[in-house]
Amino acid sequence: MDTTNWLADTAQIPVQELPGFAPDGSNTCVSMLRLDTIHPFISGNKWFKLKYNIETALAEGYTSLITFGGAYSNHLIAAAAAAQHYRLYITGMVRGEEARRQLNPVLQQCRDMGMRLEFVPRDVYRSILSDGYRNAVLDPYHDHLLIPEGGANEAGRKGAGEIAGHILPRYTHICVSVGSGTTLAGLRQTLSPSVHIAGFAPLKGGSYMKTVIAGALERNKDVNWSLTDDYHFGGFGKTNEQLQGFMQSFHSRYGFMLDRVYTAKMMWGVKDLLECSKWPEGADILCIHTGGLTGN
Numbered sequence: 001m002d003t004t005n006w007l008a009d010t011a012q013i014p015v016q017e018l019p020g021f022a023p024d025g026s027n028t029c030v031s032m033l034r035l036d037t038i039h040p041f042i043s044g045n046k047w048f049k050l051k052y053n054i055e056t057a058l059a060e061g062y063t064s065l066i067t068f069g070g071a072y073s074n075h076l077i078a079a080a081a082a083a084q085h086y087r088l089y090i091t092g093m094v095r096g097e098e099a100r101r102q103l104n105p106v107l108q109q110c111r112d113m114g115m116r117l118e119f120v121p122r123d124v125y126r127s128i129l130s131d132g133y134r135n136a137v138l139d140p141y142h143d144h145l146l147i148p149e150g151g152a153n154e155a156g157r158k159g160a161g162e163i164a165g166h167i168l169p170r171y172t173h174i175c176v177s178v179g180s181g182t183t184l185a186g187l188r189q190t191l192s193p194s195v196h197i198a199g200f201a202p203l204k205g206g207s208y209m210k211t212v213i214a215g216a217l218e219r220n221k222d223v224n225w226s227l228t229d230d231y232h233f234g235g236f237g238k239t240n241e242q243l244q245g246f247m248q249s250f251h252s253r254y255g256f257m258l259d260r261v262y263t264a265k266m267m268w269g270v271k272d273l274l275e276c277s278k279w280p281e282g283a284d285i286l287c288i289h290t291g292g293l294t295g296n
């Protein structure tokens with residue numbers, strides 16, 4: 001298809017240095033790849049993960065998509081915006097029926113962009129995922145192109161791998177937040193094995209994602225990547241005053257926002273690891289701003 005009229009403009013993704021982020025006297029350099037700038041709703045890594053799923057839909061003549069997410073899912077909102085742009089019908093299956101009663105701003109925005117919302121009980125949602133999306137609940141959607149939660153399929157990893165094309169070879173360490181792990185996996189398959197990729201999972205007990213990511217990697221499975229779940233702040237979506245204060249001072253110092261679910265916790269972790277001297281001297285660190293600001 002004609003990729004010149006792709007929806008998001010990724011020609012010039014800014015990289016911003018973060019002077020003073022590393023402690024005084026350290027000779028590490030910290031910068032941020034601003035994927036949050038590419039589109040107001042399809043921001044960050046979401047566009048990369050959707051891109052080849054959309055291409056498949058258009059190339060194979062699908063008129064409808066179905067995808068999945070929680071009530072505050074950045075993936076749902078990105079998928080709704082992409083479907084609207086490419087004139088595809090889309091159903092979003094939302095985890096939990098309680099979200100139906102009063103639509104939160106994320107789901108309202110999804111609906112405003114034309115997404116049909118279907119609310120399923122949590123146990124049904126879980127069974128759909130654990131059945132690998134081969135659950136009878138999905139029978140009515142057999143003619144829809146199915147995009148898994150988080151865009152976590154081969155097309156998603158392929159697109160996420162293209163983020164590597166925006167990363168200069170000077171960097172020794174890449175930091176990325178982890179939800180489904182699709183972005184980390186895509187990057188690991190594409191970036192040079194000499195670059196270390198550090199994943200930050202913002203959920204309690206998130207280290208199980210190591211197995212999920214390793215399972216998704218077709219190559220570089222055991223090559224130079226790590227995952228920590230030390231910086232979860234009480235669990236997925238949870239926050240506290242310290243984290244809020246950190247986000248505010250980051251914003252006033254560098255002039256852009258972090259999202260509270262993923263990138264704020266990652267940057268807190270990066271700072272902590274720098275302060276404990278866990279990174280080698282001379283490390284040149286690039287943190288990926290994966291977007292998510294609609295969730296704030």
Ligand SMILES: *Cc1c(COP(=O)(O)O)cnc(C)c1O
Pocket residue numbers: 044045074075150177178179180181182183184259262263290291292293
């Ligand atoms: C979705 C999302 C992630 C997680 O990406 P995965 O590819 O699912 O690991 C990270 N950061 C932000 C801001 C997100 O919206």
